[in-house]
Amino acid sequence: MSTRIGVVTFPGTLDDVDAARAVRLAGAEPVALWHGDADLRGVEAVVVPGGFSYGDYLRAGAIARFAPVMGEVVTAAAGGMPVLGICNGFQVLCEAGLLPGALTRNAGLHFLCRDQWLTVESTATAWTSRFEVGAEILVPLKSGEGRYVASEQTLAELEGEGRVVFRYTGGNPNGSLHDIAGIASANGRVVGLMPHPEHATEVLTGPTDDGLGLFLSVLDSVLAA
Numbered sequence: 001m002s003t004r005i006g007v008v009t010f011p012g013t014l015d016d017v018d019a020a021r022a023v024r025l026a027g028a029e030p031v032a033l034w035h036g037d038a039d040l041r042g043v044e045a046v047v048v049p050g051g052f053s054y055g056d057y058l059r060a061g062a063i064a065r066f067a068p069v070m071g072e073v074v075t076a077a078a079g080g081m082p083v084l085g086i087c088n089g090f091q092v093l094c095e096a097g098l099l100p101g102a103l104t105r106n107a108g109l110h111f112l113c114r115d116q117w118l119t120v121e122s123t124a125t126a127w128t129s130r131f132e133v134g135a136e137i138l139v140p141l142k143s144g145e146g147r148y149v150a151s152e153q154t155l156a157e158l159e160g161e162g163r164v165v166f167r168y169t170g171g172n173p174n175g176s177l178h179d180i181a182g183i184a185s186a187n188g189r190v191v192g193l194m195p196h197p198e199h200a201t202e203v204l205t206g207p208t209d210d211g212l213g214l215f216l217s218v219l220d221s222v223l224a225a
């Protein structure tokens with residue numbers, strides 16, 4: 001029986017179809033999770049995908065964190081379930097308190113849409129174990145509120161505990177502090193990143209298939225649990 005991985009849909013989510021496809025390409029079974037249902041349907045990991053949940057009103061991710069499904073995601077994460085937040089999903093995970101810091105307007109105040117090089121800084125997470133530390137990967141970036149900020153103390157903790165998972169390389173596109181593109185929770189089970197690995201799972205449709213490694217990694221972590 002294949003691993004069941006939930007993919008959350010809020011009003012305004014755009015990237016749930018690609019996230020489900022990435023899950024399927026990795027060999028797992030995607031399970032649709034509706035924002036209004038406080039039910040994770042027996043999944044073993046969750047992806048919170050990108051888009052414009054609730055139209056980015058107030059702040060990107062600020063309303064989505066109150067959706068009934070997010071209460072279940074927070075509880076499951078506390079129990080060690082792997083959770084991946086991509087772009088708007090990363091914003092939602094920060095708003096929900098599963099990851100520290102916040103995503104703010106890009107330094108240039110423009111929405112950016114481009115392919116972006118990242119360095120994998122940590123393989124000690126549920127979502128990056130299949131990579132090599134220092135690997136450079138190319139995946140799409142498309143966001144208006146992608147500038148990662150956090151207090152000096154939080155940044156020092158993230159750096160000191162090896163929880164910066166992805167860093168922008170070849171230029172910082174949005175002014176993120178410490179060039180941070182993605183971070184992990186203290187136990188390495190929850191990861192959020194602004195660029196989109198689910199759009200880079202096959203060379204036919206993405207710039208590379210570099211993003212597939214995240215979806216393959218989580219299968220190892222679920223099997224090992």
Ligand SMILES: NC(=O)CC[C@H](N)C(=O)O
Nearest residue numbers: 050051087088143144145
């Ligand atoms: N691609 C996305 O998920 C975009 C996230 C959010 N709407 C932003 O513009 O920052």
